[in-house]
Amino acid sequence: MTSPPFSKAEREAIYRVIAERRDVRRGFVDTPLPEDLLERLLVAAHSAPSVGLMQPSRFIIVRDFAVRKAVHNLFEQANAQAADSYSDERREKYSTLKLEGILEAPQNLCVLCDSGSERGQKLGRQTMPETALYSTICAIQNLWLAARCEGVGVGWVSILDPEKLREVLNIPAHLLVVAYLCIGFVNHFASEPDLERFGWERRVALETVVSYDRYSRAVES
Ligand SMILES: Cc1cc2nc3c(=O)[nH]c(=O)nc-3n(C[C@H](O)[C@H](O)[C@H](O)COP(=O)(O)O)c2cc1C
Numbered sequence: 001m002t003s004p005p006f007s008k009a010e011r012e013a014i015y016r017v018i019a020e021r022r023d024v025r026r027g028f029v030d031t032p033l034p035e036d037l038l039e040r041l042l043v044a045a046h047s048a049p050s051v052g053l054m055q056p057s058r059f060i061i062v063r064d065f066a067v068r069k070a071v072h073n074l075f076e077q078a079n080a081q082a083a084d085s086y087s088d089e090r091r092e093k094y095s096t097l098k099l100e101g102i103l104e105a106p107q108n109l110c111v112l113c114d115s116g117s118e119r120g121q122k123l124g125r126q127t128m129p130e131t132a133l134y135s136t137i138c139a140i141q142n143l144w145l146a147a148r149c150e151g152v153g154v155g156w157v158s159i160l161d162p163e164k165l166r167e168v169l170n171i172p173a174h175l176l177v178v179a180y181l182c183i184g185f186v187n188h189f190a191s192e193p194d195l196e197r198f199g200w201e202r203r204v205a206l207e208t209v210v211s212y213d214r215y216s217r218a219v220e221s
Contacts, residue, residue, distance in 0.1 A: 017149045020189055024153025025101045028184035032063070032106040037150060041183075044146035045111075050135035051128075052120025057139040057178075060169055062108040070168045071160065071180065072102040078159045097198060100157040105182035110165070111140055112175040136178045143181075153186035 006014075033041075042059060050056060062068055079099065086094050102108060115132035124131055140156075147154045162177040171177060195201045211219045 013149070017145050020191075021145055021148040022153070022189045023155050023193065024186055024189070025098045025155040025182070025194065026104065027186045027188055028101055028104040028106070028153060028182070029186065030106060031185055033152065033184065037152070038107070040150070041143050041146050041152070045139040045143040048135065048139040048142045050120070050138070051125055051131035052123030054117055054120030054125075054132060054135065056114045056117050056119070056132045057136040058112040058114055058175060060110040060112070060171075062110060062169070063106065065103075067168065068102050068108055071108065071165065072100075074160050074164050074168065075100050075102060075157060077164075078161055082159055093198070093200060097200065098194070099159055101153075101155050101182040101184075102157065102180075105153075105155070105184035107183050109143075109179075109181045109183055110169055110171070110177070111136060111179040111181065112171060113178050114174065115176050116174055133176065133178065136176075140179050140181070147183065148189070151185060153182075153184060153189065155182040156180070157182060 038061070045057060045059070046055065048057070062071070083091055083094050113133050113136040115129070117132070144154045157180045160180055165171070165177055165180065166173075190197065193203070196203060208219055
């Protein structure tokens with residue numbers, strides 16, 4: 001039995017969630033996420049498409065303040081190094097950006113990929129082995145969108161040395177560290193990306209990235 005078509009309101013809700021999803025690094029509320037809500041977000045992630053149906057994503061829920069503090073220390077180290085890679089005005093601007101909410105969000109989520117898993121019998125991975133990783137990215141996006149409609153902010157922190165993170169979180173060598181996310185209730189979602197609001201980068205128009213039939217350099221922005 002197929003389910004009925006989506007109503008206009010339901011269709012609009014999906015596009016609204018997509019448009020209003022934000023990377024959130026500030027304004028987290030202290031209240032931890034209830035178990036059932038966290039479960040819904042993880043189910044959303046776990047329902048994502050995956051190459052060969054291998055479902056390679058693994059999740060570590062990080063609530064312990066001491067563990068988050070250790071990760072935050074890693075962020076501070078990596079962020080100082082990143083700041084050093086810029087000069088003059090860029091460097092100054094970089095140092096004003098708020099790029100994580102590790103301690104403010106009551107829970108963090110580390111997302112891993114078991115790219116060597118035999119599940120899926122290698123279907124789709126013989127030509128593109130990297131599709132295991134892509135499958136985990138799909139899971140993260142599902143969670144990010146589900147979180148938005150639940151009033152939960154998600155902020156992705158990639159300014160971390162993955163090998164040091166592996167040590168802090170006791171992640172075995174066969175799992176790829178894909179994402180470290182700060183997650184929590186927020187009262188407000190910004191209407192535009194922080195990086196745009198603070199003048200770091202601007203979004204490009206769709207027509208500058210789409211070509212037809214053959215790739216056209218003319219569209220490169
Ligand atoms: C793979 C990935 C890594 C990211 N890493 C960081 C990060 O370390 N710190 C940060 O503040 N934002 C990070 N972001 C968030 C982006 O800056 C953000 O998605 C982008 O500016 C667009 O803003 P929006 O998500 O609010 O639309 C990351 C996003 C992605 C997809």
